[in-house]
Amino acid sequence: MKIAQIPKINPDTFTTRPEIEGTFGVVASTHWIATAVGMAILEKGGNAFDAGVATAFTLQVVEPHLNGPGGDVPILVHDVRRGKTEVICGQGPAPARATIAHYRAQGLDIVPGTGLLAACVPGTFDAWMLLLRDYGTLSLADVLSPAIAYAQNGHPLLERANATIATVADLFRTYWPTSAAVYLPGGNVPTTGSLFANPALAGTYTRILQEAEKAGGDRIAQIERARRVWSQGFVAEAVDRFFRTQSVMDVSGSPHRGVLTGEDMARWQAHVEAPLTYDYHGYTVCKAGPWSQGPVMLQQLALLKGFDLTGLDPVGPDFIHLQIECAKLAYADREKFYGDPAFVDVPMQTLLSDAYNDERRRLVGENASLELRPGSVEGFGAVLALRREEGQRSAVGALGSGEPTVGRLGEVRGDTVHFDIVDHAGNMVAATPSGGWLQSSPVIPELGFGMGTRAQMFWLEDNHPASLAPGKRPRTTLSPTIALRGGKPYLAWGSPGGDQQDQWIAQYFLRHVHAGMNLQEAMDAPAWHSEHFPISFWPRTARPGVLVIESRVPDATIKELRKRGHEVEIGPAWSEGRLTAAARVDPFRRAAANPRGMQGYAAGR
Numbered sequence: 001m002k003i004a005q006i007p008k009i010n011p012d013t014f015t016t017r018p019e020i021e022g023t024f025g026v027v028a029s030t031h032w033i034a035t036a037v038g039m040a041i042l043e044k045g046g047n048a049f050d051a052g053v054a055t056a057f058t059l060q061v062v063e064p065h066l067n068g069p070g071g072d073v074p075i076l077v078h079d080v081r082r083g084k085t086e087v088i089c090g091q092g093p094a095p096a097r098a099t100i101a102h103y104r105a106q107g108l109d110i111v112p113g114t115g116l117l118a119a120c121v122p123g124t125f126d127a128w129m130l131l132l133r134d135y136g137t138l139s140l141a142d143v144l145s146p147a148i149a150y151a152q153n154g155h156p157l158l159e160r161a162n163a164t165i166a167t168v169a170d171l172f173r174t175y176w177p178t179s180a181a182v183y184l185p186g187g188n189v190p191t192t193g194s195l196f197a198n199p200a201l202a203g204t205y206t207r208i209l210q211e212a213e214k215a216g217g218d219r220i221a222q223i224e225r226a227r228r229v230w231s232q233g234f235v236a237e238a239v240d241r242f243f244r245t246q247s248v249m250d251v252s253g254s255p256h257r258g259v260l261t262g263e264d265m266a267r268w269q270a271h272v273e274a275p276l277t278y279d280y281h282g283y284t285v286c287k288a289g290p291w292s293q294g295p296v297m298l299q300q301l302a303l304l305k306g307f308d309l310t311g312l313d314p315v316g317p318d319f320i321h322l323q324i325e326c327a328k329l330a331y332a333d334r335e336k337f338y339g340d341p342a343f344v345d346v347p348m349q350t351l352l353s354d355a356y357n358d359e360r361r362r363l364v365g366e367n368a369s370l371e372l373r374p375g376s377v378e379g380f381g382a383v384l385a386l387r388r389e390e391g392q393r394s395a396v397g398a399l400g401s402g403e404p405t406v407g408r409l410g411e412v413r414g415d416t417v418h419f420d421i422v423d424h425a426g427n428m429v430a431a432t433p434s435g436g437w438l439q440s441s442p443v444i445p446e447l448g449f450g451m452g453t454r455a456q457m458f459w460l461e462d463n464h465p466a467s468l469a470p471g472k473r474p475r476t477t478l479s480p481t482i483a484l485r486g487g488k489p490y491l492a493w494g495s496p497g498g499d500q501q502d503q504w505i506a507q508y509f510l511r512h513v514h515a516g517m518n519l520q521e522a523m524d525a526p527a528w529h530s531e532h533f534p535i536s537f538w539p540r541t542a543r544p545g546v547l548v549i550e551s552r553v554p555d556a557t558i559k560e561l562r563k564r565g566h567e568v569e570i571g572p573a574w575s576e577g578r579l580t581a582a583a584r585v586d587p588f589r590r591a592a593a594n595p596r597g598m599q600g601y602a603a604g605r
Contacts, residue, residue: 016595019520026591026604027051028580029419030066030496033155034058035593037146038421039603041138048427049077049135050143052419053128056433057147057205059417060124060449061198062155064183064438065164066496067417069201070451071435072123074288076275076482078428078489079135085286085482085489087275089473090127090433091454092120092268093340096470097259100460103468106256111456111468113538114440115250116243116258118453120474124433125230127270131429133223134272140212140222144205151202151448154195158599161438162192168439175249176442179450183438200448207234227269236262238446248442251538260451275482278302278352281513284484290338290346291473293536297481297502297509299330302357303364309514315526315553317560323510324530324547324566325364327503329373331533336374336381339465340473346465347377368565370545372533382464416496418480420582422589428582430480430492432501456538477536481505491519493581495594499536500529504577519581519592526552527576543567550576 020026025048027038038055042048052075060068073090098120103111111118132143165172166189172180173187182198183190190196208229215225229235240262247255275286278298285301287294303326312319337346350356360375374381416434435452443450457475458468466475479501480494491512495504504527511522528549534542545567549558552573562568574596582591582602591602 015520015524017520019518020591020602020604021588022605023424023587023589024605025421025423026582026589026602027055027419027421028582028591028593028600028602029055029059030417030578030580030593030597030600031059031062032599032601033062033150034419035601035603038419040146041143042423044138044142046138046142047136047425048421048423048429049079049131050138051421051423052429052431053132053136054143054146055419055421056124056128056431057144058150059419059433061147061150061201063158063161063417064198065161066437067433068436068438068452069125069204069447069449070122070441071433071437072120072452072454072476072478073127073431073433074292074294074476074478074480075127075131075429075431076286076288076480076492077131077135078482080426085275085484087273087288088127088131088270089273089288089291090123090270091291091473091476091478092123093471093473094120094455094458094468095260095264097261098455098468098470100462100468102259103460108252109460110538110540111458111460112250112252112256113456114453115248115256116246116260116441116451117250117256118455119243119258119260119441119451120454121260121264121268122436122451123268123270124436126227126268129223129227130270130272133220139219140226141209144209148202148205148209151198151205154197156193157190157196159192160597161196162189164439165189171249178443178445179438181445182443182448198448200445202448204235204447204449231265231268232262235447236265238444239265239451242444246442276348276352280305282485283490283513284487285509286482286484287479289341290348291340291475292479293334293338293475293477293499293502294479294481295338295348295351296327296330296334297479297506298352299333299357300326300502300506302352302354303329303361304510306358306361309510312514314511314515314517315557317557317564320528320549320557320561321368321564321566322364323507324528325369327506327530328369328532329360329363329375331499332372332374335372335534337377337465338475339467340475343469343472344465345380347380350377351375366564368545368547370565372542372544416478416498418494418496418578418580420492420494420580420591422492422582422584422591424589426489426584426586428482428489428492428584430482430494432478432480432494432496434478434496457536475536477501479505483509489584491581491583493579495577495579497577499533500577503529504579508579508581519583519590523579523581523592523594526550528553529576548576550574
C-alpha cells in the first residue's frame with residue numbers, strides 16, 4: 001500500500017504545548033487526574049486496557065457533569081495479540097416497556113431530554129468489565145481503587161462542573177432533592193476548586209468490589225461476580241425501585257415515571273463487534289457502526305477523497321467550505337439512514353461506495369447549501385421532517401436538556417469525556433464515555449448517581465431507522481476513532497461534543513494528513529462546526545446554514561465564507577472541541593490533549 005507523503009508544516013504554526021513523546025507509553029484524557037491515574041496503571045505493569053478502565057472510572061468521579069456510571073460508551077481497541085481492531089459496544093438498549101405508544105400516551109411527540117423516560121439500560125460498567133476481563137491483566141481492585149479514593153476523599157471541583165451545578169441548582173432544590181443532597185452540600189453550589197466528594201458513589205463501588213472478592217482470588221471470577229452484582233444485584237434492585245416509585249419532573253414541564261427495570265438490566269451485556277472502515281490516503285479509519293454516528297466521518301472522507309486538500313490553507317475558506325459542505329451531506333444521510341443494524345437494514349456498503357459518493361459530491365458547489373439533502377438508496381431510509389430552532393430555546397433553561405456540548409454559543413454547557421492510550425507493547429484504546437450526567441437524571445440515593453438519557457435520540461415515529469423500539473440501541477453521537485497507517489495501528493483520537501464530534505474528529509485528521517501538523521498542532525489549530533442538520537438531542541432542532549467558527553480564524557476567511565452564503569457566527573478564540581489523541585510510531589509513543597477547557601492533559605515517557 002502506498003502511503004501519502006506528509007508535507008512539512010508551516011514553521012509559524014502556533015501550539016500551546018509540546019507533543020508528548022516517549023517509548024514506554026502515553027495517556028491522554030479530558031482531565032489531568034484521569035490522565036495521571038492511567039499513567040500510574042501503566043507504571044504498575046498494567047497494559048493500555050487496564051489503564052483505560054481505571055481512567056474511565058476516574059473520569060466518572062472528576063467530571064460528573066460530563067459522564068457517570070449510569071451512562072454509555074463505545075470503545076475501540078487494538079490488541080496486538082489478536083492483531084485486529086475491534087469495537088466494544090457499551091450502548092445499552094431501550095427498556096422492554098419503551099414503546100412509541102407508551103410515550104405518545106403521555107402526550108409526547110419527542111422523548112424528553114432529562115428525567116426518567118429517556119433512560120436506556122446503563123452500559124458503561126459492563127463494557128469496562130468486558131474490556132478488563134478479555135483484554136486487561138490487572139484485578140478489579142487495581143482499576144477501581146483510584147476512583148473510589150477520589151469519590152470518598154474528594155477532588156478539586158472544575159469550573160465547568162461548578163457552572164453546570166449552578167445552572168440546575170433550582171431544579172435540584174425544587175424537584176430533584178436526591179441530586180441536591182449530593183451536589184448542593186449545605187444547600188449551596190460548591191465553589192470552583194473546592195474539595196468535592198461523593199461518598200454514596202464511593203460506597204457503591206466499594207460494595208461491588210467487596211462482593212466481587214467473595215468469588216475468590218481468580219480475577220476472571222471476580223470480574224464476572226461484579227457484572228452480576230451490577231446487573232442482577234443491589235445496583236439493579238436500587239434502579240428498579242427508584243423507577244417504580246418516583247415520578248420525576250423533566251424538560252417537558254411535567255413529571256413522568258420511567259420504564260427501565262431491573263429485568264432490563266439483567267437481560268443485557270456488552271459485546272464485541274467488527275468496526276466499519278474506510279481507506280483514505282494510505283490510512284484505514286475505523287469507527288463503530290451505524291448505531292453510532294461514527295460512519296459520518298467515513299462518509300466525509302469518501303466525499304472529500306474527490307478533492308485535493310493537500311496544499312490548501314487549513315484555516316482558509318476553501319478547506320473549511322469543502323469540509324463543511326461534505327459534512328452536511330454525510331449528516332443528512334445519518335438522519336435518513338442510520339439506526340441499530342440489529343433492527344433495521346442500513347445500506348452502509350452503498351453509503352461508503354465510490355459510485356454513491358461520486359454522485360453526492362456533485363452537490364458540493366461554490367456556495368453554502370441551505371437545505372438538508374440526504375441521498376437516495378432504493379428501499380432504505382425515511383422521509384425527514386426538519387424542526388427549525390426558532391422559538392425552541394425558551395423551553396429549555398432551568399430544567400436542562402439534551403447532551404451538554406461546548407458547540408453552542410451563549411449557553412453554559414459542558415460536553416462529554418474522551419481518552420486515548422497506547423502502551424509499550426503497542427496496544428491501543430480510544431473511548432468516549434458519556435451519559436448519566438449530574439444534570440440528566442436525579443441521583444438514586446442508595447447509589448450516588450443517576451441514569452443516562454440516551455433514549456432522547458429515538459424518534460417517536462413509525463418506519464424511521466432510528467424509531468424507538470424495545471431492546472433497540474439509540475443512535476448515539478459517541479464516536480471514538482482508530483486509524484491504521486500502512487496496515488499497522490497508528491492513531492487513536494476523539495472528542496466530546498455531541499453532534500460536533502465527527503466534525504472536529506474529521507478536521508483534526510485532515511489537518512494531520514494534508515497539512516502535516518503533528519498531534520498537538522492539529523489540535524491547537526482553529527476549529528469550527530456546522531449546526532445545519534438536526535441535533536440528536538431534545539428538542540431536535542436545526543439551524544440551516546449556520547457555521548460556528550473560532551475567532552482565531554482569519555478575518556479574510558470569515559469574509560469569504562459569508563460571501564459564499566454561510567451564516568457565520570463567531571465564537572470565542574478557544575471554544576471548539578476537546579480532542580485528545582495518542583499515536584504509535586515505533587519505537588515511539590506520542591500523545592496530545594486539547595488546551596480548550598483548561599483541563600485535558602497528555603502524559604507519557
